[in-house]
Amino acid sequence: MKSQDLKVLAKKSDQYLEYETDELMTWCGGCGNYAIQNAVKRSLVLENIDHQNILFCFDIGCSGNESDKIQGYTIHGLHGRILPLAAGAKIANPNLTVIATAGDGATLSEGVNHLIHAIRNDYPILFLLHDNQNYALTTGQASSTSPRGCRRNAAPEGVPVDPLNPLELVLSQKPSFVAQTTSSHPDHMTDTFRKALNHKGFAFVSILQTCPTYNKQTSNQWYLENTIEVETIKKYDHTNIWDARKIVESENEKIPLGLIYQNPKKTNFLNAMENGKPRNLTKEVKHYDVSKLY
Amino acid sequence: MNRIRLKIVGQSGSGLLTVGDIVSQGLNQLGFQLCSDREYPSLIKGGHSCYTINFANHPIRSLSHTADILVAIDKPSLVAYHQALKPKGTLIHGYERTQGIKDILDQAKKKNITIISTKARQLAHTYGGNELMANVILTGMVWKALGFELKIVQKLFEKKFQRKPEISKIAIKCLKAAFNEVKKISDIPLPTKKKTRKLLDGNHSLALGAVHAGVRFYVAYPMSPSSSILTHMANMSTKTGVIVKQAEDEITVAQLALGAIHGGTRALCATSGGGFDLMTETVSLAGIIETPLVIIIVQRPGPGTGLPTWTAQGDLNLAIHAGHGEFTRLVIGVSDPVDTYNNIQHALNYAEKYQIPVILLSDKVTAESKHTIDPKDFESIAIERNLTEGKDLKKLASSDRYALTKSGVSKRWLPGSCKTWYFANSDEHKEDGVLTEEGEEAGKMYAKRNRKLETLLEELPEPTLYGDIKADISFIGWGSTRTTMLDIIEFYKDKNISVNYLHYDYLWPLKTKMFEKVHKNNANIHLIEGNYLGQLGNLLEQKTGLKLKQKFLKYDGRPFFIEDVIEYIDKHTKS
Numbered sequence: 040m041k042s043q044d045l046k047v048l049a050k051k052s053d054q055y056l057e058y059e060t061d062e063l064m065t066w067c068g069g070c071g072n073y074a075i076q077n078a079v080k081r082s083l084v085l086e087n088i089d090h091q092n093i094l095f096c097f098d099i100g101c102s103g104n105e106s107d108k109i110q111g112y113t114i115h116g117l118h119g120r121i122l123p124l125a126a127g128a129k130i131a132n133p134n135l136t137v138i139a140t141a142g143d144g145a146t147l148s149e150g151v152n153h154l155i156h157a158i159r160n161d162y163p164i165l166f167l168l169h170d171n172q173n174y175a176l177t178t179g180q181a182s183s184t185s186p187r188g189c190r191r192n193a194a195p196e197g198v199p200v201d202p203l204n205p206l207e208l209v210l211s212q213k214p215s216f217v218a219q220t221t222s223s224h225p226d227h228m229t230d231t232f233r234k235a236l237n238h239k240g241f242a243f244v245s246i247l248q249t250c251p252t253y254n255k256q257t258s259n260q261w262y263l264e265n266t267i268e269v270e271t272i273k274k275y276d277h278t279n280i281w282d283a284r285k286i287v288e289s290e291n292e293k294i295p296l297g298l299i300y301q302n303p304k305k306t307n308f309l310n311a312m313e314n315g316k317p318r319n320l321t322k323e324v325k326h327y328d329v330s331k332l333y
Numbered sequence: 334m335n336r337i338r339l340k341i342v343g344q345s346g347s348g349l350l351t352v353g354d355i356v357s358q359g360l361n362q363l364g365f366q367l368c369s370d371r372e373y374p375s376l377i378k379g380g381h382s383c384y385t386i387n388f389a390n391h392p393i394r395s396l397s398h399t400a401d402i403l404v405a406i407d408k409p410s411l412v413a414y415h416q417a418l419k420p421k422g423t424l425i426h427g428y429e430r431t432q433g434i435k436d437i438l439d440q441a442k443k444k445n446i447t448i449i450s451t452k453a454r455q456l457a458h459t460y461g462g463n464e465l466m467a468n469v470i471l472t473g474m475v476w477k478a479l480g481f482e483l484k485i486v487q488k489l490f491e492k493k494f495q496r497k498p499e500i501s502k503i504a505i506k507c508l509k510a511a512f513n514e515v516k517k518i519s520d521i522p523l524p525t526k527k528k529t530r531k532l533l534d535g536n537h538s539l540a541l542g543a544v545h546a547g548v549r550f551y552v553a554y555p556m557s558p559s560s561s562i563l564t565h566m567a568n569m570s571t572k573t574g575v576i577v578k579q580a581e582d583e584i585t586v587a588q589l590a591l592g593a594i595h596g597g598t599r600a601l602c603a604t605s606g607g608g609f610d611l612m613t614e615t616v617s618l619a620g621i622i623e624t625p626l627v628i629i630i631v632q633r634p635g636p637g638t639g640l641p642t643w644t645a646q647g648d649l650n651l652a653i654h655a656g657h658g659e660f661t662r663l664v665i666g667v668s669d670p671v672d673t674y675n676n677i678q679h680a681l682n683y684a685e686k687y688q689i690p691v692i693l694l695s696d697k698v699t700a701e702s703k704h705t706i707d708p709k710d711f712e713s714i715a716i717e718r719n720l721t722e723g724k725d726l727k728k729l730a731s732s733d734r735y736a737l738t739k740s741g742v743s744k745r746w747l748p749g750s751c752k753t754w755y756f757a758n759s760d761e762h763k764e765d766g767v768l769t770e771e772g773e774e775a776g777k778m779y780a781k782r783n784r785k786l787e788t789l790l791e792e793l794p795e796p797t798l799y800g801d802i803k804a805d806i807s808f809i810g811w812g813s814t815r816t817t818m819l820d821i822i823e824f825y826k827d828k829n830i831s832v833n834y835l836h837y838d839y840l841w842p843l844k845t846k847m848f849e850k851v852h853k854n855n856a857n858i859h860l861i862e863g864n865y866l867g868q869l870g871n872l873l874e875q876k877t878g879l880k881l882k883q884k885f886l887k888y889d890g891r892p893f894f895i896e897d898v899i900e901y902i903d904k905h906t907k908s
Contacts, residue, residue: 062767092749094596099759107756107767112748114595114757116588117618123585127592127600128748130550130576135596135749153588156581312576320576321597321747324547326713332569333531333541 040226044085054084058110065104071171071222071248076105078228079138079167085229086236088136096125098141098150100176101250102169105140119149126162126308133309133317136236137164143182144174147203158212161240161307165232168205168243171250172257179253189256205245206287206299210280215240215305217283218298221247221266223259227296234298240307247294267293277301334522336895338397339386339475342414343406346378348468352404353384355472355493359485360388361532361705364524368393368816370702370892375557375641381413387895390524392823394669394704394816398894404475406468408434420444423518425474427453427467449478451514460506469504473511480517483509530705535673535695538706539629540565542674543601544573546681547716550593550600552578552586557641558697559603559631583608587615587628595624595757597747599681603629606648607638609692613655616690620660620782622757623735623743625684625691629677632696632812634890643890644697646812646863652692653841653872661741661785663691663793664841668699668815671710676838678714686719687785688745694840696863698892699813719745726751731765737777741784786842793839795847800833805906807855809848809881811837811869814861817893824899830906837869845877852879857905860884861893 048055058080066072083093090111097106099118106115116124125139146154146168157166173191174180181191181198184205188197209217216238220231228246235242247266249259269275269286272295276282283300286292309317339356343349350371357369367388374380385400387393403418405411405426415437418424424441428434429452441448451474457466469490476486487505494501533541540562543551553563567577580586586602593600604612609630619626630652634645652664663683667673677693684691721729721744729746734755736743743764746753756766761775769775799815800822808818818834825832835851837843852858860870860881867884874880885901887893 091752094748104768106758106760107762110754112754112757113766114622115759117614117759120584120588120615123580123588124592124595127550127552127589127594128596129592130578130589131593131596131598131600132747132749152581153585156585312578318574320549320593323549323574324599324716324718326547326716327544327573329541329545329573330708332544332572333533333537 040229051084060110062108067252069251074222074225078225081229082232093136094128096121096139098145100142102140102142119145122153122157125164129164131320140167143170143184147183158214161215163307165235165242168245169248171248173253175250175253209243210284215302216242217300219245219296221262223262266296269295269297334390336387336389338400339402340400341384341404342410345380345382347406348465349384351468352472355489364527366393366705368704381410395820395895423447425449462503466507469507470511473508474515477512477515478518480519532703533670534701534703535670535699536561537565538670538674539677542677546678547599548601549598550576552589552602554583554586556605556608558700559605562603583611587612591626605631605633606635617656619690623688627680627684627691629693631700640890644892649868660782661689666694666811666840668813670704670706675712682717686717696813721746729753731755735764737781740788741781790842795844796835796837798835803854804831804833807858808834808861810861821898858882863887
């Protein structure tokens with residue numbers, strides 16, 4: 040984020056404030072969710088997204104508890120199921136900007152099938168994975184991204200198996216947009232979300248999130264020291280899936296941030312179904328003559 | 334004219350579907366009314382299948398398990414089904430090595446059965462056809478034996494093979510050869526008034542009714558016997574514009590449908606009991622966020638995989654109780670193509686009017702039996718969306734969305750339609766959707782959602798009574814049973830036994846006034862239901878404290894055949 044953007048934001052402070060609710064925040068002090076919510080609001084304002092036509096879709100967990108803490112049309116669904124629920128709304132009304140939010144438990148355990156098929160179908164929605172490497176709202180059990188050996192609630196001797204790497208999984212499915220950012224870097228998040236909002240297909244954004252209560256290993260400082268922005272890597276080509284796969288699979292190097300991979304040529308679900316002319320199905324509910332159809 | 338009962342039997346994949354479809358279409362063109370169904374195992378090749386056609390020159394709604402005419406395509410099916418043939422009936426077969434079926438043929442002769450046979454495969458080869466062409470020959474044999482004109486079936490085959498002119502030529506030669514081989518055995522009077530009827534099954538008419546009512550998104554995962562709804566929706570989609578999606582599992586199906594309805598269109602999904610099990614969490618979600626949802630369960634026997642291609646009425650309790658927590662829902666049962674077409678429209682309306690899940694119960698026999706229907710019986714029911722739109726949007730407050738109204742129903746408007754946002758919150762919430770864990774607020778919202786049940790119960794019609802209020806024997810039932818009971822009432826009209834039947838279209842919430850009246854007037858009152866527990870009967874007994882005399886239950890995957898009910902009535906009316 041450039042200082043120029045901050046000036047633009049200052050001018051649009053009324054728009055920014057429109058997203059504020061007077062509900063009491065229920066996250067812990069220092070939770071990454073505060074910064075994520077701020078970056079989401081900044082990116083929506085900077086990209087001039089029509090507030091009235093946004094549908095915020097929340098899964099269950101600490102991230103889901105935002106569902107009444109941001110002003111707008113929101114839907115708070117069931118654990119693991121937010122992707123098909125959000126995709127359904129987008130199919131009905133392509134004019135909506137649909138933003139789905141879920142944690143690592145929902146996305147990579149309870150509903151991992153939905154993630155795979157959301158990528159395959161390339162539903163044109165923005166998906167924010169809040170990855171804090173634990174199940175925080177149920178008091179800190181291990182998730183499938185908790186590192187091997189780390190201690191968690193119900194894993195007193197340390198997690199006995201290897202974690203799953205979300206980016207490896209996603210990149211193996213020929214996605215159209217993959218980015219990674221961290222709640223420890225609000226400006227980087229804002230820039231990443233802006234790019235994702237402009238993508239025409241399924242925009243997968245992994246957010247490496249701090250959880251000061253249940254995950255002491257990855258503090259803000261830790262994320263800033265152990266990550267690298269791909270834009271700074273020589274010859275890194277985000278349109279080359281092998282560059283992307285190589286960087287997310289290399290274990291001894293820093294964790295990559297930024298636009299990891301994009302394939303703008305992939306045809307999203309709505310364009311594939313409707314020959315490039317998505318219709319607003321909310322305007323089509325009326326009687327149809329079926330007498331010639333049988 | 335009595336109904337004529339025809340059964341065509343063969344192994345799956347042998348082509349009996351062709352014989353059955355052509356004969357059915359031909360009978361419809363002649364002006365007969367018919368009901369047909371295919372019994373088949375859950376496999377693609379082999380196993381015995383049976384295509385039953387009952388026809389007459391008056392309404393026929395139900396099926397028989399015996400036959401006047403049996404058409405056997407191959408030996409294994411003949412062995413499996415020959416006992417269904419009534420004495421003095423007709424056996425038509427194309428099996429050449431009669432030595433192997435000597436016992437069956439001898440038994441048939443003892444029952445005074447007329448046997449009509451040709452060496453179908455040999456005949457087909459003579460005219461350049463393959464083994465499947467034997468089906469054309471059998472069709473010709475049946476048609477000639479029934480005494481009908483060649484040109485009707487000839488045209489149907491020409492239409493069937495219109496894209497394959499070479500095959501068409503061979504088929505017509507085979508058909509004509511079959512006609513020459515066989516003698517006419519019956520003199521069936523043709524219907525005098527020819528009326529244009531359509532031959533449709535319940536799944537097809539469900540798809541049509543849904544399209545008519547403005548469903549713009551259909552999503553499903555294949556599961557017998559619901560799968561053909563997906564096929565019909567997909568085949569019609571270029572003409573209807575409906576977006577049709579085969580999703581990755583039933584959980585996704587229900588969530589996509591609910592999301593699309595929340596987004597603002599009319600969406601629909603269908604499955605069978607096992608798939609519905611996976612959808613139940615979504616039913617519960619729809620309950621708390623008060624987003625409408627319509628799910629079709631085309632029933633087959635469970636539990637587990639059960640009998641995938643057979644029928645049942647075993648999922649009534651499932652539909653009524655599915656999903657955690659308590660909330661208002663509507664359960665509707667359908668029985669034939671016409672009421673399926675009409676009731677899917679009601680289902681979509683009630684879901685939006687009350688912002689509740691609506692579960693529509695069909696079953697295999699309703700879904701797949703073809704009936705001759707009069708398109709005039711298809712109703713066009715006004716679409717009721719109960720949405721706040723236009724100028725009224727300006728008057729809204731966020732707290733209108735889940736306002737604690739007396740009826741339990743609050744205002745609903747679509748995301749994006751105005752700047753008055755609301756939170757559709759699966760956590761317990763206040764009137765604008767903001768989460769609450771305060772006891773008083775939570776209790777009030779919980780009660781509001783459940784209050785809709787009373788409002789809905791008030792609006793629903795009482796069940797329909799067929800026959801007079803007093804009868805020698807009374808039945809209570811729902812779903813596909815109606816088709817059999819309507820034919821039964823007709824059957825007993827001139828037999829000095831009166832029968833009445835109380836039919837439930839709306840199964841939950843449960844109306845009981847009419848039931849109480851029928852119960853008061855009829856001591857000889859019986860439940861007729863396709864399950865083991867007598868689920869509807871139990872609900873009625875629990876709610877009214879009244880007892881039914883006896884429960885006539887069937888749970889072997891077969892529907893109530895006309896003979897089953899005749900036997901039951903004869904047993905329970907002799908005193």
